Structure formats: C-alpha cells, structure tokens
Amino acid sequence: MFDIVPELTAWRAQGTRFALATVVDVAGSAPRLPGAALAVSADGEAVGSISGGCVEGAVYELCSEALESGTPVLQRFGYSDEDAFAVGLTCGGIIDVFVHPEPDVDAAVAALAARTPVAVARVVAGPDHRLGATLVHHGGAAPSTGSLGGTPAFETAVRAEVAAMLDSGRGGMLTYGPDGRLCAAGPDTATVFVEAYTPPPxxxxxxxxxxxxxxxxxxxxxxxxxxxxxxxxxxxxxxxxxxxxxxxxxxxxxxxxxxxxxxxxxxxxxxxxxxxxxxxxxxxxxxxxxxxxxxxxxxxxxxxxxxxxxxxxxxxxxxxxxxxxxxxxxxxxxxxxxxxxxxxxxxxxxxxxxxxxxxxxxxxxxxxxxxxxxxxxxxxxxxxx
Known part of the structure; x- marks a missing residue:
C-alpha cells in the first residue's frame, strides 16, 4: 500500500470510494513482494501493480466486485500454463491477494506524510465478520488506533508483535489462535498481514x-x-x-x-x-x-x-x-x-x-x-x- 499513498490520499480528499488489493504472501518466483498494491476507484480508475500485468485484470474485477458487495476477499493466483485461458502467473510463482473494499487508511497516510514510522495490521483470513479489521500502530509513545476484533489475549499478542515488526522495519503474516498464541491456520484462527513503514534514517x-x-x-x-x-x-x-x-x-x-x-x-x-x-x-x-x-x-x-x-x-x-x-x-x-x-x-x-x-x-x-x-x-x- 505504501507505494501508492499519494493516489490514495487524493482519492480520500475527493471522497472517492475505492478498493485496495494487496499482495499478502508469495511463494516461488513471484513478480512483486508482499505489500505491493493495486487500488481501483468506484469510477474505474486503477493505480499501482501487484504482478507486473499477469493477474491485474482479474484483480481489477475482484476490486470492482468488492466495492459492490462490500465484502473483503482473499484470492490465490498460481501457475497458469496448464490452461492457456486461466488467469495466473507465467513465472511459476504463487501470490495471495487480499482485496479490501473502502479501507480506512487515513491514520497510515497521515503518518507517512509526517515521515513517522507506522505499521498497518489487517485480518486477511479467519471469521468473516473480522475480515478487513484494521489496527494502525504508530512508533514511539503514540497510541495505536483501530482493533482486530479478537479476544483481549489476541489483541495484546498482535499489538506486541506488530510493535516489534515496526521497530525492525519488516512486515509479514501472523496466524493466531483465540488465546493469542502463534499457530498454524485452522477453523478458530485469524491470520493478520502486517505492513511496516519506517522512513530511512x-x-x-x-x-x-x-x-x-x-x-x-x-x-x-x-x-x-x-x-x-x-x-x-x-x-x-x-x-x-x-x-x-x-x-x-x-x-x-x-x-x-x-x-x-x-x-x-x-x-x-x-x-x-x-x-x-x-x-x-x-x-x-x-x-x-x-x-x-x-x-x-x-x-x-x-x-x-x-x-x-x-x-x-x-x-x-x-x-x-x-x-x-x-x-x-x-x-x-x-x-x-x-x-x-x-x-x-x-x-x-x-x-x-x-x-x-x-x-x-x-x-x-x-x-x-x-x-x-x-x-x-x-x-x-x-x-x-
């Protein structure tokens, strides 16, 4: 998301609705790393890139559908040579893309404009009612904003891990159980994708x-x-x-x-x-x-x-x-x-x-x-x- 902040800022200022598609995980030879983003406005304008062109069309459609339904979605795209008409990556990699309709990016955008560290954590897999729940963590003593909608143990654990990730300037995927322990994905777990931005010293x-x-x-x-x-x-x-x-x-x-x-x-x-x-x-x-x-x-x-x-x-x-x-x-x-x-x-x-x-x-x-x-x-x- 951070690479298209100027465009998102302009849309927010104009009151333009948009959906944000973010690469949250990659495997194999993928064209873009986690955090790469494509945003589609309600009037059809697109900014950013998530695959260098391989799956942009399909993701564009997902963003348009998400704006209509208001429902977030996690979609996997993989190798496509077995079916010439399938949408996939010609490089042989796999990417997971999370599409978030009308995300609240104001706090993150403000932090970026001020050149202050910020981390954005979003629930990208788990209970439907929590998909897209967002937590914004600011560096230093500034309080976090938002919530991921979990138990107190879950919230405490995620906030601590997000703070550590921001301190090191790295992002990634975290999967937690209701008790706040890191674990493998399962029926009662929630997977959180963290994007961390630390301006260079x-x-x-x-x-x-x-x-x-x-x-x-x-x-x-x-x-x-x-x-x-x-x-x-x-x-x-x-x-x-x-x-x-x-x-x-x-x-x-x-x-x-x-x-x-x-x-x-x-x-x-x-x-x-x-x-x-x-x-x-x-x-x-x-x-x-x-x-x-x-x-x-x-x-x-x-x-x-x-x-x-x-x-x-x-x-x-x-x-x-x-x-x-x-x-x-x-x-x-x-x-x-x-x-x-x-x-x-x-x-x-x-x-x-x-x-x-x-x-x-x-x-x-x-x-x-x-x-x-x-x-x-x-x-x-x-x-x-």
Whole structure:
C-alpha cells in the first residue's frame, strides 16, 4: 500500500470510494513482494501493480466486485500454463491477494506524510465478520488506533508483535489462535498481514571534502538518506557528490537549525575547521540524535573541547562526541576511513564492542542499543580512523 499513498490520499480528499488489493504472501518466483498494491476507484480508475500485468485484470474485477458487495476477499493466483485461458502467473510463482473494499487508511497516510514510522495490521483470513479489521500502530509513545476484533489475549499478542515488526522495519503474516498464541491456520484462527513503514534514517555529512564522498557512499549502502552540507558553493556540488540524496550550500550550524532530527539521525562533521565545527557541534551535542562524530587530530579534538566548554557545554554533552571519528582500523584512504566511520556507527547503534570477534565471547549479533565509549577511551593505541 505504501507505494501508492499519494493516489490514495487524493482519492480520500475527493471522497472517492475505492478498493485496495494487496499482495499478502508469495511463494516461488513471484513478480512483486508482499505489500505491493493495486487500488481501483468506484469510477474505474486503477493505480499501482501487484504482478507486473499477469493477474491485474482479474484483480481489477475482484476490486470492482468488492466495492459492490462490500465484502473483503482473499484470492490465490498460481501457475497458469496448464490452461492457456486461466488467469495466473507465467513465472511459476504463487501470490495471495487480499482485496479490501473502502479501507480506512487515513491514520497510515497521515503518518507517512509526517515521515513517522507506522505499521498497518489487517485480518486477511479467519471469521468473516473480522475480515478487513484494521489496527494502525504508530512508533514511539503514540497510541495505536483501530482493533482486530479478537479476544483481549489476541489483541495484546498482535499489538506486541506488530510493535516489534515496526521497530525492525519488516512486515509479514501472523496466524493466531483465540488465546493469542502463534499457530498454524485452522477453523478458530485469524491470520493478520502486517505492513511496516519506517522512513530511512538520515545521515548528514558536513564538509564537502574527498573523505565526505566516500562516507556518502557507505551511508547509502547502510540504508541512510544522506545529505551533504557545506558553506562553500564551489565544493558542495552535485558533480562531486552524485550519490547523495541532497547537496546543500549553507553554513552547517544554520542548516542544522533549519531541519528536524530524531533519535536515528547521524551527524558526521568532516570539515575540521573551527569556524564551521564549533557553532555546529555546540548545537549538535545538545540534540537527541543517534551519533555525532568529528574528524581531526587528537590536538584538534582537545582544542575543540576547550572551545565547547567555554560555550557552556557540559561534560555529559561533550562525552557524546566521537572524535577522532571512526574505529581504529588503521585507515588511511578516504574509502578506508569511511569504513571505519561506518563501523563505529554500527557498533554504537547495535551495542557492539568494536573488538575482533575472534577474541570475544557471547552473541555475535546485538539487538540492543549500547555504547562503545569505554572501549575507545581505554584503548591506548586508538588513533583517528
């Protein structure tokens, strides 16, 4: 659904009735993944795609019928070569499509417009009276809206699982019994399809230098929306940073004052020029962002700290600064330095120690957010990147 939100928003604003068809499950070689959607309005207009053309016609008819009957339907489409006139997928896969007449998408659309995380859970199989029941879960402390029409145990279990899925940015199918336990599909179960939308976290790279180009590339590889900002117009150009989502010509601190940041935002300060860095870091270290790293030598770092203390920053605020930026990989080239920066960001986000796995014990994968401050400060051989 999320890929056709602009069209759905326009229809809702115009009061246009529509039915929404969503791929909720796939098997084998399918042309579109779960979440792909096709919507058909009451006046016959169609937007979106669920199969690249293989079954669009049949799904269009299902949407039209659902608008007339008001009844949701779950339909399976599979391989069609055995019957040349059958509707199916020529690729040999199988897709399950849920058609929902007049779905309530207002809460989800509003969240998307505000770039806030949201998950939409719908009952797609089970008791007829519950088909299409919808729960919208918002990230953070915002309350959920809607209900899936089940027992309290069922509702509690689904809400917890949907919250976890939104946190990881993944969707999928869940089948529950009345007691709220995950189980195989049966006569008393309800199957819920969850679509999760988490806007990409933002990485802002301050300083349009050669190292910045490499950091931009690794930031995009990690899934960040990357912005490059520099006050020097001659350096901050699209030609020099083709991989960036946006290139901004402005004083770094002024640009930071003009945008919204959140707990996933990463700030990489690469200018190592006091007239840019100090006013920028004064603001950055007081913001609720995930990471603030600054490039420069140890002497530069100590000078920065003195100037920031003079501006009134506390030791707790200064302790958030990752400087010299990056883990100790012995990096020299811009590309190697970018890997060192990325490694530090990942370790800070996931709670890793930054030590070689060969000399550590315990879990390899970390899900909790932690800090590597103690590891960096107690390593006598640590140097910039």
């Amino acid at each position: 933002r990485m802002i790279v301050f300083g349009a230098i050669d190292f910045a180009a490499a950091v931009v590339k690794v930031g995009k590889f990690l899934g960040y929306e990357v912005v490059v900002c520099d006050a020097r117009e001659v350096f901050a150009t699209r030609r020099r940073f083709p991989d960036a989502d946006e290139v901004v010509v402005d004083w770094p601190h002024r640009y930071l004052d003009s945008i919204e940041v959140d707990g996933r935002t990463v700030l990489c300060v690469l200018t190592h020029d006091a007239k840019f860095d100090i006013p920028l870091l004064e603001r950055a270290l007081r913001l609720p962002v995930a990471y603030v790293g600054a490039m420069g030598s140890r002497r530069t770092h100590e000078t920065r700290l003195e100037k920031l203390r003079a501006l009134g920053l506390t030791e707790a605020e200064l302790s958030r600064l990752r400087s010299p930026i990056g883990l100790d990989l012995g990096a020299r080239t811009p590309e190697e330095t970018a890997v060192a920066v990325a490694a530090e960001i990942i370790a800070h986000r996931r709670g890793g120690s930054g030590a070689p796995l060969s000399v550590t014990e315990g879990p390899i994968h970390h899900d909790g957010k932690g800090s590597i401050q103690s590891v960096i400060r107690t390593s006598p051989d640590h140097h910039a990147a």
